[in-house]
Amino acid sequence: MSERKPLRKCIGCGQVQEKNNMVRLVKANDSVDIVLDNDRHMDGRGAYICKDIKCLEKARKSKGLEKSFRMSVPALIYDSLEKEFVFGSK
Numbered sequence: 001m002s003e004r005k006p007l008r009k010c011i012g013c014g015q016v017q018e019k020n021n022m023v024r025l026v027k028a029n030d031s032v033d034i035v036l037d038n039d040r041h042m043d044g045r046g047a048y049i050c051k052d053i054k055c056l057e058k059a060r061k062s063k064g065l066e067k068s069f070r071m072s073v074p075a076l077i078y079d080s081l082e083k084e085f086v087f088g089s090k
């Protein structure tokens with residue numbers, strides 16, 4: 001029996017990967033902030049991205065977050081996600 005793994009599409013590169021290999025980004029319902037959901041327990045609208053800062057850069061250029069969350073995303077949010085990526089990935 002093969003276990004079916006949940007797959008998600010990266011908002012940066014567009015590749016479909018196992019959810020477990022990806023980072024979840026969440027917009028909390030009561031806020032415009034988008035944060036990394038490291039524990040995957042946060043409520044709110046979510047999007048997935050590879051654990052690769054290059055994908056975050058791609059998402060910034062292609063407005064991946066804007067498309068996923070259907071709102072305008074200030075550069076500030078990309079900047080802070082970038083910092084979390086850098087420090088959270090080791």
Ligand SMILES: [Zn+2]
Pocket residue numbers: 010011012013014015049050052055
């Ligand atoms: Zn990716």
